[in-house]
Amino acid sequence: xxxxxxxxxxxxxxxxxxxxxxxxxxxxxxxxxxxxxxxxxxxxxxxxxxxxxxxxxxxxxxxxxxxxxxxxxxxxxxxxxxxxxxxxxxxxxxxxxxxxxxxxxxxxxxxxxxxxxxxxxxxxxxxxxxxxxxxxxxxxxxxxxxxxxxxxxxxxxxxxxxxxxxxxxxxxxxxxxxxxxxxxxxxxxxxxxxxxxxxxxxxxxxxxxxxxxxxxxxxxxxxxxxxxxxxxxxxxxxxxxxxxxxxxxxxxxxxxxxxxxxxxxxxxxxxxxxxxxxxxxxxxxxxxxxxxxxxxxxxxxxxxxxxxxxxxxxxxxxxxxxxxxxxxxxxxxxxxxxxxxxxxxxxxxxxxxxxxxxxxxxxxxxxxxxxxx
Numbered sequence: 394x395x396x397x398x399x400x401x402x403x404x405x406x407x408x409x410x411x412x413x414x415x416x417x418x419x420x421x422x423x424x425x426x427x428x429x430x431x432x433x434x435x436x437x438x439x440x441x442x443x444x445x446x447x448x449x450x451x452x453x454x455x456x457x458x459x460x461x462x463x464x465x466x467x468x469x470x471x472x473x474x475x476x477x478x479x480x481x482x483x484x485x486x487x488x489x490x491x492x493x494x495x496x497x498x499x500x501x502x503x504x505x506x507x508x509x510x511x512x513x514x515x516x517x518x519x520x521x522x523x524x525x526x527x528x529x530x531x532x533x534x535x536x537x538x539x540x541x542x543x544x545x546x547x548x549x550x551x552x553x554x555x556x557x558x559x560x561x562x563x564x565x566x567x568x569x570x571x572x573x574x575x576x577x578x579x580x581x582x583x584x585x586x587x588x589x590x591x592x593x594x595x596x597x598x599x600x601x602x603x604x605x606x607x608x609x610x611x612x613x614x615x616x617x618x619x620x621x622x623x624x625x626x627x628x629x630x631x632x633x634x635x636x637x638x639x640x641x642x643x644x645x646x647x648x649x650x651x652x653x654x655x656x657x658x659x660x661x662x663x664x665x666x667x668x669x670x671x672x673x674x675x676x677x678x679x680x681x682x683x684x685x686x687x688x689x690x691x692x693x694x695x696x697x698x699x700x701x702x703x704x705x706x707x708x709x710x711x712x713x714x715x716x717x718x719x720x721x722x723x724x725x726x727x728x729x730x731x732x733x734x735x736x737x738x739x740x741x742x743x744x745x746x747x748x749x750x751x752x753x754x755x756x757x758x759x760x761x762x763x764x765x766x
Contacts (some may be wrong), residue, residue, distance in 0.1 A: 423482035424761070425501035425554050427610065428473045429531050430563035432507030432728065436473055437464030438526055439507045441489040446508040446519040451710055452697060456718060456731055466507060468696065468718045469731030473503060473561060475738040476614075479754065480559065488534050489526075498542050501558060504531040510568035511598045518575065528564065532604055539608070555609040557761070559754075562605070563673075565652070566618045568594055569644045570627065570727075587640075591647040599655050606663055612757060614669045614741065615656055617649040619677035625695040625704030626726035635693055635702075637681075649674050653750075666757060671749050676740045680722055680733065687736060690720035697725050 428434050432446070440449035440463075447464065448454075454462035456469035464487065465471045477484045485503045486493040493502060506526035508516035513527050526534070542551040573581045573590055581590060605613055621627065622638030622645070631638040649672070656668040680687040696715040697708035708714070708725040715721055724730040729737065740748045742755045752760075 423480050423500075425499060425558035426473070426477055426480055426482060426485050427501045427535065427558055427560045428485060428503040428505050428562075429528065429535075429560070429605075430505040431509050431567050432466045432505075433566075433616075434471060434473050434503070434561060434563045435464065435466065435487075435505040435507045436471060436484065436503045437487040438489045438503065438505060440464035441487070442506075442524065442526070444508070444519050444524040446506075446516070446525055448507070448707070452708060452712075452714060466725065466728040467731055467734065468724045470734065471731075472563075472734050472738055473505075475735055476559075476561060476741070476754075479738065479742055480758070488538065494541075495545070498538070498545055499554065502535075502538050504534050504538075505563070506531065508567060508571065509564070510566075510572060511564050511594050511601065512568055512572065512581075514581075515568050515572040518571065528601060532601070532608070535608060552609060556611050558610060558612065559757075560605060560610045560613045561616070562602075562613060563616045564598065564601070565594065565648055566621055569618070569621055569641060569648075570624075573644070574641060587644060588647060591644065591651060594648065595651045595655055598652065599659070602655070602659060602668065606659075606667065611664075611667055612669070612761070613667065614671055614754065615652070616671040616673045617652050618645045619673045620681055621645050623678075623681050623692070624727045625693065625698065625702040625723050627704070628693060629701040629704030629726070645674055660751065666752050666760075669749060669752060669754070669757065671741055672747065673737075675748055676737050676744070677729075680736060684722055688719070689722050689733075692722040694721065695723040695725050696721040696730060 439447045448466045449462045449464045451462055454465065457463055474484045482500055485501045486497060488502045488504045508519045508525040509527050510516060513529060516525050519525055539551060539555060542554060573579060585593060620637060620642060622641035627638045627641055628635060653670050656670045659668050680689060681692040684692040693702055695703035696718050697712050699705050699712050703713055704726045718730050719732045721730050722733045742753060744753050
């Protein structure tokens with residue numbers, strides 16, 4: 394995009410925003426932000442579904458500004474919220490929110506849904522007639538979103554909004570914990586050895602990433618899986634000595650390098666920096682292996698839950714709950730606390746190549762901002 398084109402786009406969108414009475418945002422020209430994936434990045438879509446995979450009841454949201462459950466699997470803000478802060482924008486609304494219309498579309502949208510994976514058969518255990526928004530449906534919703542945006546600002550300006558946007562996608566963990574290793578001798582574990590399953594996952598993920606490019610996005614932050622075997626849920630289920638489960642750790646260790654190679658291949662095809670690889674394994678493992686170095690008291694116990702390691706089931710009003718959420722890496726059986734999320738995003742923003750490559754987000758934002766100045 395040329396400098397003059399970007400400036401005209403920004404001015405046009407500001408005019409549109411005023412025309413539909415958008416409330417002032419931190420940055421009038423903040424780029425749009427789109428989010429795809431699972432519960433780590435879902436900011437409330439599942440609360441609009443008849444599903445058991447939801448987080449819209451207390452004490453979820455206890456540290457959110459409203460102190461109310463929002464559908465985020467967190468005590469407060471999640472990773473997309475904190476990235477939005479860095480973009481100088483208000484948080485993206487869930488795509489299923491009735492508030493997402495008019496100029497709110499210019500902010501972007503969050504399509505993520507708790508329980509989903511790369512594969513459509515991941516998450517089948519979640520009960521409900523409309524249980525989760527699988528990634529194929531998330532992409533269809535993104536296509537639907539673009540039709541709405543074109544109706545609002547016209548085809549040319551809508552394309553610029555999508556082309557300039559930042560995209561976050563977080564997938565893969567559920568394909569192991571809620572599919573391959575969900576039960577002993579699961580269908581997928583009978584069908585594939587673990588290395589073959591990982592190769593299959595990567596081939597399917599590549600199709601999703603190419604589809605996003607075909608739909609117009611040009612900056613995609615892709616997170617690998619964290620240390621899956623270290624989550625309190627897996628410690629409760631699989632560990633007798635409090636150490637991370639070796640099967641799930643091996644799955645992550647196979648998956649992440651192959652994902653990185655695919656992203657490098659796609660950058661060779663579409664341009665360096667189109668896909669940005671976030672090393673979630675390294676970021677998480679830093680404070681899981683040495684929580685005290687980051688001011689945490691524990692990485693083995695969830696703040697909210699029940700059973701061993703507080704790792705059994707969802708966080709509810711009947712659960713055990715810690716007094717100081719900032720001392721815990723994990724909020725519930727799988728999901729980080731807001732404080733841990735802020736550390737994660739800080740590494741995405743300013744981390745070295747061992748955390749995020751080929752560029753960190755601060756560098757990307759500076760480069761892209763130079764196009765509009």
